[in-house]
Amino acid sequence: DYETKLQELKKKIKSFPDFPKPGILFWDIFSALADGPTNKILQSLLVQTIKAKFPDVQAVVGLESRGFLFSFSIAAELGIACLPVRKKGKLPGEVISYKYDLEYGSDVLEIQKDSVQPGLKCVIIDDLIATGGSITAATHLLNRCGADVIGCLLVIELTALGGRQCIPKGIPVHSLITYE
Ligand code: PRP
Ligand code: MG
16 A cells, blocks of 8 residues: 555665765665666556646656656656756757756756647656755746646655745645655
């Protein structure tokens, strides 16, 4: 069942202190993916969650790069669109951009204009939410396209950073696993 699978998944996610910088505890999703049976468990947990929480979803939007690991597999399983949000300059054709501030400097996210019809019901997927900066920027980008962001789905949420508070009110956020 759901709880047993979740415990199995949690056992396989390793953490690395002081990576990539001193003082940061890095939760490594790839350590879970390195185990075949755990891949299957993670995929089924994500599919089960999206079906239960967001039954109306029409497109799964993955954030470069670790979000792509999950956006494709979930969308393929559901038989719906998988759309990439990428860093500036990576996507061909006409794109819509959103610039956002980082601790030092700024970043730009892009999506292909033709891939998003107004009103398209999207769920944004990523491996992890920390400050919430990435996923919040993606919600603004999709709003700018006229999409309807019906939710966000994360494998891991680091609650101490309060990232979900940045996400615009009214967008439900679900994470499989939370860490302090
Ligand atoms: C990491 C992670 C999330 C984001 C979370 O991605 O995969 O996308 O940071 O942090 P935030 O909530 O503070 O924005 P990263 O930018 O390291 O790139 P990657 O996915 O390409 O490894
Ligand atoms: Mg990322």
